[in-house]
Amino acid sequence: MDQNNKKHISHDTGYVWLAGAGPGDAGLMTLKGADLIRQADLIVYDALISAEILSMIPPEKETVYVGKQAGYHAVPQEKINQVLVREAKKGKKVLRLKGGDPFVFGRGGEELEILAREGIPFEAVPGVTSSVAVPAYAGIPVTHRDYASSFHVITGHAKKDGTPDIDFDALVRLRGTLVFLMGVASMGQILDGLMRAGMARDMPAAVLERGTTARQRRIVSSVGTLKEEAQRAGIQAPAVIVVGQVCALSETFCWAEKRALGGRQFLLTRPRQNMSVLAGRLRALGAQVIEMPAISTQVISPNRKLKEELSDFAASHREKWLVFTSPIGVAAFFGQLAEMKLDIRQVFCMAGKAKIAAIGRATASSLLERGLVADLVPEVYSAAALGEKLADQAGTGSDILVARAEDGSEELLPPLLGAGFRVKDVPLYRTVCEMHPLLRQKIENLLENGEIDAVTFTSRSTVRGFAQAVGNPDFGRIQAVCIGEQTAGAAAEYGMETVISDEASTDSLVEKIVELYGNSQEERYDII
Numbered sequence: 001m002d003q004n005n006k007k008h009i010s011h012d013t014g015y016v017w018l019a020g021a022g023p024g025d026a027g028l029m030t031l032k033g034a035d036l037i038r039q040a041d042l043i044v045y046d047a048l049i050s051a052e053i054l055s056m057i058p059p060e061k062e063t064v065y066v067g068k069q070a071g072y073h074a075v076p077q078e079k080i081n082q083v084l085v086r087e088a089k090k091g092k093k094v095l096r097l098k099g100g101d102p103f104v105f106g107r108g109g110e111e112l113e114i115l116a117r118e119g120i121p122f123e124a125v126p127g128v129t130s131s132v133a134v135p136a137y138a139g140i141p142v143t144h145r146d147y148a149s150s151f152h153v154i155t156g157h158a159k160k161d162g163t164p165d166i167d168f169d170a171l172v173r174l175r176g177t178l179v180f181l182m183g184v185a186s187m188g189q190i191l192d193g194l195m196r197a198g199m200a201r202d203m204p205a206a207v208l209e210r211g212t213t214a215r216q217r218r219i220v221s222s223v224g225t226l227k228e229e230a231q232r233a234g235i236q237a238p239a240v241i242v243v244g245q246v247c248a249l250s251e252t253f254c255w256a257e258k259r260a261l262g263g264r265q266f267l268l269t270r271p272r273q274n275m276s277v278l279a280g281r282l283r284a285l286g287a288q289v290i291e292m293p294a295i296s297t298q299v300i301s302p303n304r305k306l307k308e309e310l311s312d313f314a315a316s317h318r319e320k321w322l323v324f325t326s327p328i329g330v331a332a333f334f335g336q337l338a339e340m341k342l343d344i345r346q347v348f349c350m351a352g353k354a355k356i357a358a359i360g361r362a363t364a365s366s367l368l369e370r371g372l373v374a375d376l377v378p379e380v381y382s383a384a385a386l387g388e389k390l391a392d393q394a395g396t397g398s399d400i401l402v403a404r405a406e407d408g409s410e411e412l413l414p415p416l417l418g419a420g421f422r423v424k425d426v427p428l429y430r431t432v433c434e435m436h437p438l439l440r441q442k443i444e445n446l447l448e449n450g451e452i453d454a455v456t457f458t459s460r461s462t463v464r465g466f467a468q469a470v471g472n473p474d475f476g477r478i479q480a481v482c483i484g485e486q487t488a489g490a491a492a493e494y495g496m497e498t499v500i501s502d503e504a505s506t507d508s509l510v511e512k513i514v515e516l517y518g519n520s521q522e523e524r525y526d527i528i
C-alpha cells in the first residue's frame with residue numbers, strides 16, 4: 001500500500017469498493033471505476049465484465065473470478081461475501097466489480113449488508129446501468145416528452161415455479177417505458193402477461209442482446225410478435241426487453257452499428273506502453289478493442305553490453321552512428337544512461353563525429369524530446385529501408401551501434417554489414433508475455449467463436465508473444481493486420497491470414513482496418 005492511500009484510508013482492516021463497470025463498452029466505465037482498477041490490491045469480478053474491460057486490469061494485479069464458467073454454476077452469493085470479508089480483513093483494498101450498476105439487480109445491497117455487519121469500511125461506486133445504456137445504444141431513449149414520461153426497470157427472473165412475479169396490471173396502468181432485465185427465458189410469459197392486462201398487441205417492443213458491445217443485436221417489433229422474432233434470431237442472454245412507444249424511434253435513432261467500425265472487435269497486441277493511441281483511434285470509430293496485456297516490454301537492466309559498447313563508441317575517432325528503431329528503445333536507452341550516470345556528452349562529444357539515425361517519425365520525435373535531432377530518417381519506415389539508407393549515407397568504415405529490442409528485425413543489419421561497417425547490435429529491452437489465465441480463456445473463447453475480427457501486430461515479437469499467450473487456437477481463422485513484411489511473415493508462419501498496412505504508422509494501420517472492416521455507407525443503414 002503506498003503512503004498516499006494510507007492517508008486516505010486509515011483502516012487497517014482494508015476496504016471494499018462496490019463498483020459498477022457498465023454494460024460492456026469500456027468507454028462506459030466511470031473515471032472513478034477505472035481509477036480504482038489501478039488502486040485496488042484485489043479485484044473480484046463476475047461474468048458480465050467484458051474482455052475489453054478485463055484487458056484494462058494490469059496483469060500483475062490479483063483477481064478473483066466469481067462468475068459462471070462453462071459447465072459450472074455461478075459462485076454462490078455467500079461464497080462471494082466470504083471472499084470480500086476475508087480479503088478485506090487481511091488489510092487489502094478490494095474492488096468488487098459488477099456489470100452495469102451494482103444496485104440494479106446486482107445484489108450489491110446484500111454484499112454491503114455483510115460488510116456493514118463485519119465493520120468493514122466500504123464505498124459504493126455507481127455504474128452505467130444496462131437498463132438505460134443498452135436501449136440508448138439501440139437508439140431508444142427510455143423517456144421522451146411525446147411518448148413516455150416514466151421508465152420502469154423490472155426483473156424478469158422467474159421464481160422457483162417458473163413464473164416471474166410481476167404485477168402486470170400495475171405496469172400497464174403506468175403507461176411508461178418498461179425495461180425488463182434477465183427476461184430472455186421468461187419473455188413469452190412477460191409479453192403474454194402484458195397483453196392479458198390490456199396492453200395492445202401492436203405496442204412497440206424490442207429485445208436488445210449484448211448491448212453496447214461489438215456484438216450487439218436488436219430486434220424491434222411489437223408485443224404480439226417479439227417473442228417469435230427473437231426466437232427466430234436466436235436471441236440469448238444477456239439481453240434487455242424494452243416495451244413502449246419509444247421503441248419505434250429505434251429505426252431512426254439507431255446509431256451504434258452505423259459507426260465506421262461499429263460491430264467490430266479487434267485485439268491489439270502492441271506492448272502496453274504504446275497501445276492507447278491505436279486503441280483510442282479504433283474506439284472513436286466505434287470498434288470494441290481488447291488491449292491484450294500479454295505483451296509488455298522489459299528493459300534489460302543492468303545492461304553490461306550497452307555499457308561496454310558505449311564506451312567503445314564514445315572513444316572511437318571514426319564517423320559513428322547511433323541507430324534507434326523504436327520510441328521504447330529511445331526511452332530505454334536514456335533510462336540506462338541515467339542508471340549508469342552517463343552524461344550524453346560523454347557518448348557524443350568525446351571523439352570522432354557522432355550521428356543519429358531513427359527508423360521513423362515516432363522514434364525521431366522521442367529523440368527530439370530529449371534534445372537530439374536525428375540526422376537520418378528513411379522515407380519508408382521500415383528496418384530494411386533504414387539499413388539501406390544508412391548504408392548509403394554513412395562514411396566508409398563507420399562504427400554503427402544499433403540500440404534496439406532483443407530479437408529485432410533481421411532486415412536491418414545485412415545492408416550495413418554488406419557495406420563493410422563495424423556494426424554492434426545491442427539489445428535494450430525484450431518483450432515478455434504475461435496474462436491472467438481467465439482473460440486468456442476469454443480471449444481464446446472469443447477467437448474460437450469468431451468474435452474477433454482481426455488481431456493487430458506491429459512487430460515479430462508481438463506475433464510471438466501473442467502465440468505464446470493464447471495457446472493453440474485455429475490460427476488459420478485469425479486475420480492479422482500487420483505493420484511490416486517481417487511481422488506479416490511471422491504471422492503467416494503460424495498460418496494466420498495476413499494483411500500489411502501501407503506504411504509503418506498508426507495512421508496507416510487505422511486506414512487499412514477501416515478499408516478492410518469498415519461498414520460501407522449502405523451497410524451502415526442495413527443491420528437487422
Ligand code: SAH
Binds near residue numbers: 048128180
Ligand atoms: N447490474 C446490472 C444488471 C444485472 S442483472 C446493470 O445495472 O446493468 C443482469 C441482466 O442485465 C442481464 O440478464 C441482462 O438483462 C442485463 N444486461 C446486462 N448487461 C447487458 C448487456 N450488455 N446487454 C443486454 N443486457 C444486459
